Amino acid sequence: MSDHSSSYVPSNGFTRWLDERLPVLRMMHGQFIDFPTPRNLNYFWTFGGILTFCLMVQLITGIILAMHFVAHGDHAFQSVEHIMRDVNWGDLIRYTHAVGASMFFLAAYIHMFRGLYYGSYKSPREILWILGVMIILVMIITAFMGYSLPWGQMSFWAVTVITNLFTAIPFVGESITQWIWGGYSVGDPTLNRLFSLHYLFPFVIAALVGLHIWALHVVGSNNPTGVEVKTEKDTVSFFPFYIIKDGFAVIMFALLFAWFVFYAPNYLGHSDNFIEANPLQTPQHIVPEWYFLPFYAILRAIPDKLFGVIAMILAICVLFVIPWLDTSRIRSVRYRPLYKPFFWLFVITCLALGYLGAKAPEGYYLLASRIFTAYYFIHFLVVMPVVGLYETPKEVPDSIADSVLGKEATSETAQ
Amino acid sequence: MKTDCLTILRAATLSFTLAGAVAVFTGSAALAAGGEGPHIERQDWSYNGFFGKYNKAQLQRGFGIYKEVCSSCHGLKLLSYRNLVQKGGPEFSKEEALAIAKEATVSDGFDDSGDPKERPGKLSDRFQSPFSNDQMARSANNGALPPDLSVIAKARTYHRHVPWYTEPYYWLYDMATAYEEKGSDYLYALLTGYKDAPSDMTMGDGMHYNEVFPGHQIAMAAPLSSEMVDYEDGTKPTLEQHAKDITAFLAWASEPHLNARKDLGKRVMIYLAILALLLYLAKLSVWARVKH
Amino acid sequence: MSSDQNDVGRRDFLMVAAGSFAAVGGAAALWPLIDQMNPDASAKALASVEVDLAPIKDGQAITIMWRGKPVFIRKRTAQEIAAAEEVDVNDLPDPQSDSARVEKPEWLVLIGICTHLGCIPRGQAAGDLHGDFGGWFCPCHGSHYDTSGRIRKGPAPRNLEVPPYAFVTDSKIKIG
Numbered sequence: 001m002s003d004h005s006s007s008y009v010p011s012n013g014f015t016r017w018l019d020e021r022l023p024v025l026r027m028m029h030g031q032f033i034d035f036p037t038p039r040n041l042n043y044f045w046t047f048g049g050i051l052t053f054c055l056m057v058q059l060i061t062g063i064i065l066a067m068h069f070v071a072h073g074d075h076a077f078q079s080v081e082h083i084m085r086d087v088n089w090g091d092l093i094r095y096t097h098a099v100g101a102s103m104f105f106l107a108a109y110i111h112m113f114r115g116l117y118y119g120s121y122k123s124p125r126e127i128l129w130i131l132g133v134m135i136i137l138v139m140i141i142t143a144f145m146g147y148s149l150p151w152g153q154m155s156f157w158a159v160t161v162i163t164n165l166f167t168a169i170p171f172v173g174e175s176i177t178q179w180i181w182g183g184y185s186v187g188d189p190t191l192n193r194l195f196s197l198h199y200l201f202p203f204v205i206a207a208l209v210g211l212h213i214w215a216l217h218v219v220g221s222n223n224p225t226g227v228e229v230k231t232e233k234d235t236v237s238f239f240p241f242y243i244i245k246d247g248f249a250v251i252m253f254a255l256l257f258a259w260f261v262f263y264a265p266n267y268l269g270h271s272d273n274f275i276e277a278n279p280l281q282t283p284q285h286i287v288p289e290w291y292f293l294p295f296y297a298i299l300r301a302i303p304d305k306l307f308g309v310i311a312m313i314l315a316i317c318v319l320f321v322i323p324w325l326d327t328s329r330i331r332s333v334r335y336r337p338l339y340k341p342f343f344w345l346f347v348i349t350c351l352a353l354g355y356l357g358a359k360a361p362e363g364y365y366l367l368a369s370r371i372f373t374a375y376y377f378i379h380f381l382v383v384m385p386v387v388g389l390y391e392t393p394k395e396v397p398d399s400i401a402d403s404v405l406g407k408e409a410t411s412e413t414a415q
Numbered sequence: 416m417k418t419d420c421l422t423i424l425r426a427a428t429l430s431f432t433l434a435g436a437v438a439v440f441t442g443s444a445a446l447a448a449g450g451e452g453p454h455i456e457r458q459d460w461s462y463n464g465f466f467g468k469y470n471k472a473q474l475q476r477g478f479g480i481y482k483e484v485c486s487s488c489h490g491l492k493l494l495s496y497r498n499l500v501q502k503g504g505p506e507f508s509k510e511e512a513l514a515i516a517k518e519a520t521v522s523d524g525f526d527d528s529g530d531p532k533e534r535p536g537k538l539s540d541r542f543q544s545p546f547s548n549d550q551m552a553r554s555a556n557n558g559a560l561p562p563d564l565s566v567i568a569k570a571r572t573y574h575r576h577v578p579w580y581t582e583p584y585y586w587l588y589d590m591a592t593a594y595e596e597k598g599s600d601y602l603y604a605l606l607t608g609y610k611d612a613p614s615d616m617t618m619g620d621g622m623h624y625n626e627v628f629p630g631h632q633i634a635m636a637a638p639l640s641s642e643m644v645d646y647e648d649g650t651k652p653t654l655e656q657h658a659k660d661i662t663a664f665l666a667w668a669s670e671p672h673l674n675a676r677k678d679l680g681k682r683v684m685i686y687l688a689i690l691a692l693l694l695y696l697a698k699l700s701v702w703a704r705v706k707h
Numbered sequence: 708m709s710s711d712q713n714d715v716g717r718r719d720f721l722m723v724a725a726g727s728f729a730a731v732g733g734a735a736a737l738w739p740l741i742d743q744m745n746p747d748a749s750a751k752a753l754a755s756v757e758v759d760l761a762p763i764k765d766g767q768a769i770t771i772m773w774r775g776k777p778v779f780i781r782k783r784t785a786q787e788i789a790a791a792e793e794v795d796v797n798d799l800p801d802p803q804s805d806s807a808r809v810e811k812p813e814w815l816v817l818i819g820i821c822t823h824l825g826c827i828p829r830g831q832a833a834g835d836l837h838g839d840f841g842g843w844f845c846p847c848h849g850s851h852y853d854t855s856g857r858i859r860k861g862p863a864p865r866n867l868e869v870p871p872y873a874f875v876t877d878s879k880i881k882i883g
Contacts, residue, residue, distance in 0.1 A: 039707045064743055081493050081566070084672075086748040089739035091672045092679070240701050240722065247729070248694040255687045262680025263465060263593035266569060271598060274570035274669075284629070355583065404706050497752045527762075539752035690728050697721035703714065 007034050031217055036235035037242050038223035040404050044118075045221065046249030047111040053250045054104040055209060059202055061097040062146075069149065071195035073188045076151035077276045095265035096257075101143050102268045103257050105291035108136055112319075117343060119331025120222040126323040128215040133319045135208045138201055140316070143291070145198040151191060152273030153283045159194070160186050161286060168306040185279065225403050226331030227396060234400035285360070293357030294350050298376065300361040301369040311373065318380045325380055327388030330396055338391040339383075346379045453627045455573045455604045458659070462666060463596040468674050469667050472648055474505035477664025480644050480657055482515070485564065488556060488635075490544030493565035494668055497538040503674030504667055512538060519543040557621040559634030568598040568662070568669040573627070599666050601627065606658035609637035750774075755883035757875065760814065768831045770819060773882050777819035777827055778870060779843075780880075783854060788812050790841060791855035801866045805855040808869050816880065817856040818870050821845040823863040828852060843867070 008029040010016040019026055068087050070079035083090040112132070115121055121129035144162065148155045163180050167173040182189030220229055229235055236242075260267065268290060272283040288296050298315050302308035328336060333343050349372045356369040397403035461470040478499070481491070496516035499507045507515070519536035521543060526532045536543065544563070546552035553560050577585055588594075604627040612624035612631075622632040639661070641654040650656060667673070756773050758780060763769055768781035783791070791805040792812075809815055821828050823845065829835040830843035830852075838844030838851035840859045845852075850861030857866040872882040 039705060041707075060740065064740060067744065078493070082747075082749070085493065085498075086750075088742045088745055088747055090743060090747070091676060092739065093743060095676075236705060236707075241705065244694065244698045244701050244722070244725075247725075248691060248698050251687055251691045251694055255684065255691065258680065258683050258687060259593075262676055262683065264590060264595055265676075266595055267590055267593075271570050271572040274566040355579075359579075495749065495752065497748075501748075539749070539754070686732055690725065690732060693721065693725040693728055697718070697725045700714065700718040700721050703718075 031213075031238075032243075033237065033239040035217065035238040036220070036229070036232070037238050038221055038229055038234060038400050039236045039241075040223050040225065040400050041221065041242070041245075042224055043245075043249060044110065044114040045223075046246045047107050047114065048216075049246035050107045050250055050253045051104070051111060052209070053253070054100060054107055055202070055205065057096065057100050058104060059206070061093050061100060062199070062202060064093055065097055066195075066199060069195070071149070071192050073151060073191055073277070076149060076191060080150045092261065095261045097146075098269065099257065099260040099265060101146060102260070102289070102291060103253070104139065105143070107253065108139065109291070112136065113347065115222075116346075117333045118222055118224055119226050119326070119328070119333070121323045122326060122328075122331050123323065124219045125215075125222060128212065128219060129323060130320055131208055131212040131215055133316070135205055135212060136319075137316060138205050138208065140292070140295075142198060142201040142205065143289070145194045145201070147289060148191070148194050149198065150273060151277045153275040153277055153281075154270045154273040154286070156186060156277035156279065157282055157286050158288060159190060163190075165309045168309045170306070187279075222331065223400055224332060224334060225397055225400055226335070227398070227400055227403070230399045231401070287358055290354065290358075293355075294353035295357075297353040297357035297369045298373045300357075301366070301373040311377075315376060318377070322380060322384065325384045327385050328391065328393070329388070330393045332396075335394040335396050336387075336391060337394060339387045342379065342383045342387060345375070349375050349379070453573075453604075453608075454576065455600050455627055458596070458600055458603050460596045460599055460663065460666070462663070462673060463599075464593050465677075467593075467677065469503060469663065471504075471506050472650075473660050473663045474667050475507065476644075476646055476648070476650060477660040477662070477667075478505050478507075479646075480639070480661040481564075481664055483644050484638050485661065487545055488552070488561040490546075490563040491542040491565050491668060492544050492563050494542045494671075495538070496536060496540055496542065498671060500538070501671070504671060505664070509538070516540060557634055561635065564665055564668065566669045568602060568666040570598065570669075571601045572597045573601050573604075596666070598669070599662050602662045602665060603658050605633075606639055606661070607655060755881055757879060757881045759879055761878040765813075770831055771882075773818075773870060778882060779815070779817045779819040779831060779856075779867075781815045781817075781831075783813050783815055787841065787854040791853060791857075794853070794855075794857075800858050801864070803857060803866055808855055808857075808866070810872070810874060814880075815854075815856060816869060816872050816882070818868040819843075820868070821847065821850055821863055822858065822865040822867065823848055823850055823861070828867070 008019075008026045010019045010025070015025055018024070065083065068079060068083045068090065070076060080094070083094050085091075087093075115129065115132070144158070148159045163177055163186065166177045166180060169176060178184060180190070181187065182193065223229075270287065275283075287293075295312050295315055299308045299312040302311050328339065330336065333340050352372045353369065353376065356365055356372065359365040361369065460467065461473065462468060496512055496519075499505055499512040499515065500509055516536035516538055519540065519542075520533050521536045521540050523532045523534040546555065549560055575582075575585060605625060608626035608628070610624055610626055612618050616624070616631070618624060619632055622634060623636050624631055625633045639654055639657045641657070642652045643654075643657060644652060646652050646656075650660075753774060756771065758769075758771055760780070760782070763780065763782045765782055766784045766787070768779055770777045770779055772778070788805075794805075796802045796804050806812075819827050819831075824847060826845050826847035828838075828843035828845040828850070830837045836844045836846075838853075838860075840851050840853035842854045842856060842859075843852040844850070845861065845863065848862050850863035851859050852863075852867055853859050855866075856869075858864070870882050872880050875881050
């Protein structure tokens with residue numbers, strides 16, 4: 001894919017001069033104009049573009065908010081309210097950033113489920129997938145740190161609870177936790193380092209995204225059939241076909257985004273975070289943001305502190321190895337009759353864990369979260385390897401062009 | 416291609432419709448069944464939903480109640496007197512706001528011999544809190560700390576008691592109708608929720624029974640009663656009206672730019688919708704001759 | 708063939724229309740990102756300060772803060788007023804008569820920021836350098852101001868600025 005012949009022709013003297021010295025325009029042209037892309041991609045493939053949009057929005061609004069925010073325990077809450085009340089357009093910029101975090105995760109989760117459904121993690125896209133898992137990991141850490149900055153009750157106690165997870169590490173847990181705090185409890189030094197790292201990590205994400213796109217452009221996009229691109233007939237050029245389709249999808253997504261920013265900006269937040277942090281009083285219900293709820297449910301489902309933390313971390317890290325856990329010969333779930341119900345069961349499991357993460361861990365809720373937690377891991381560690389071995393896939397088309405145009409059409413010299 | 420998208424869309428639509436139907440049939444029964452914690456009624460606020468805006472007259476009445484009743488114990492420290500003039504708020508005239516500001520005494524650094532100096536308030540000053548520190552506030556209030564009210568309408572909420580299988584439906588419903596006024600519902604319920612304590616309940620010293628306050632024992636005595644504050648605009652001064660007006664005022668104090676935000680929102684949504692349509696047409700015509 | 712050309716024409720038109728519509732929106736979205744750096748509502752509200760002039764004696768000067776800037780208030784002596792008034796306005800780098808710079812001749816109110824590059828000129832305290840013209844002297848690049856705060860010598864292009872102010876009573880002014 002990356003070695004497809006470039007159709008780039010410098011149009012004037014300057015671009016010709018530049019091309020001989022730094023062929024950056026040639027590279028852009030090759031990667032974003034005439035890059036051959038499977039012709040059969042559906043709208044689930046637009047989420048890559050949507051995520052790029054989200055990252056840009058978060059970076060721009062975040063850099064602006066940092067101009068007005070004060071990272072100090074006595075001033076953080078007030079400075080956020082100052083942004084909301086007095087800074088020109090401050091309320092909209094802050095709401096865009098806060099809602100933007102939710103939108104970022106929404107898009108990322110859809111993007112991940114798309115990858116799981118169409119087998120986009122399978123050879124030769126393992127590195128592409130692993131880079132993606134690294135991105136979601138850094139995103140989780142970044143979002144958590146960002147949530148702590150307004151220094152409301154939920155911020156403060158979320159930091160307290162999550163940093164206390166480190167005390168589960170045997171022998172050195174206490175010292176590591178104090179090192180993270182910069183003191184004997186969560187305080188000013190903690191807030192300052194959270195702010196510093198919250199500013200740094202988005203650039204780490206941006207770098208990982210660069211690698212992710214690079215890896216994508218080496219192996220090329222997967223597609224709904226899961227069949228590799230074979231001939232030129234299977235593809236169309238990225239411009240104008242996918243630029244315009246991605247553009248349309250981004251704007252549709254922006255409509256949803258705008259709905260939250262302008263009409264329900266606090267809907268996804270918690271009222272407790274409008275109470276200033278109080279180290280002497282814990283809120284009645286500590287609930288993380290919605291995008292962490294499934295992981296939170298897994299943490300609480302395990303009765304042992306250390307193993308709860310390990311399970312929560314494994315829930316993400318297991319994604320690193322699924323290219324090797326999936327034994328199926330083909331990629332797309334579309335042609336996998338036996339695996340398909342398991343896939344949807346897994347989707348339901350994730351949604352259910354999300355719901356249970358918002359509930360108090362008692363009674364039936366606790367029982368349910370244990371069952372779903374068990375299936376979460378069984379799915380990856382048992383279902384994926386075993387089903388692939390026993391399954392007889394449906395007939396897979398010979399090529400993308402075949403699946404789109406029908407067999408007869410491809411044997412002629414159609415368009 | 417399209418088939419996967421369609422299947423997923425169909426499945427999603429079907430499940431939402433089902434969830435909705437289930438919610439409608441079971442919702443009322445569930446509400447009656449209740450659950451732990453008090454039931455809080457939803458109110459109709461002028462500022463809820465897509466078209467919601469603050470009502471200037473109501474905010475002015477609400478400010479009157481804050482000034483005459485609440486401000487003797489509760490601060491509003493994130494607000495400045497100039498906010499009373501700004502658009503989308505109570506919109507007092509500059510002169511009225513200045514008169515309000517001048518009633519306050521503001522500390523003004525030190526005079527030439529080093530003693531603390533005071534002056535009357537200006538529009539640029541923050542609202543002055545009734546107590547200069549928490550200890551003083553507690554000692555004047557039977558040990559309880561009256562919270563600052565600047566963001567109180569966003570800092571309170573309640574849990575709606577519905578069966579677990581309809582809860583996601585209600586989440587989506589609130590999301591789609593832009594209902595963010597649970598804090599206002601709570602404040603109204605609290606202010607109108609003072610009752611005689613049940614005979615089997617032992618009340619703490621100086622505590623008051625309230626239906627919706629967590630634990631039912633609240634240090635604040637019932638602050639409002641009917642005809643407590645005069646309304647110059649002829650509105651009937653019932654307890655319910657007082658409670659609604661002060662709640663609306665506090666909602667504005669929490670979210671002073673709501674009117675402007677929702678106004679701009681409409682323009683942005685229309686712009687995005689047109690852009691989406693243009694892009695969709697362009698997409699159709701670009702892809703028209705390519706089978707995919 | 709002509710219908711093909713129509714198709715292409717329609718396609719190009721839609722692409723250009725969508726592209727330019729998106730560009731307009733993008734440009735409009737830039738404004739809030741720029742405007743957020745402008746003075747915010749709380750800064751704009753700090754518009755005025757009142758100053759009591761009664762304790763200031765002849766020839767004495769005080770400095771107060773207005774919008775984060777130093778404001779010089781000087782009660783000028785008769786000689787200083789005379790020196791300021793007798794200058795030929797046309798000889799000045801920034802021609803302005805003394806009467807245009809004061810409300811009452813004995814009270815001179817100035818923003819104490821050198822119009823060259825923003826330093827604060829010396830000359831408020833009795834022992835300070837007052838420059839060649841008995842007013843203020845900017846230590847950064849050697850600008851000399853006279854007893855009316857006008858630039859007389861040095862790199863500064865303009866006279867010291869006079870802030871908007873008014874007498875509330877005979878011995879009290881409101882700046883801003």
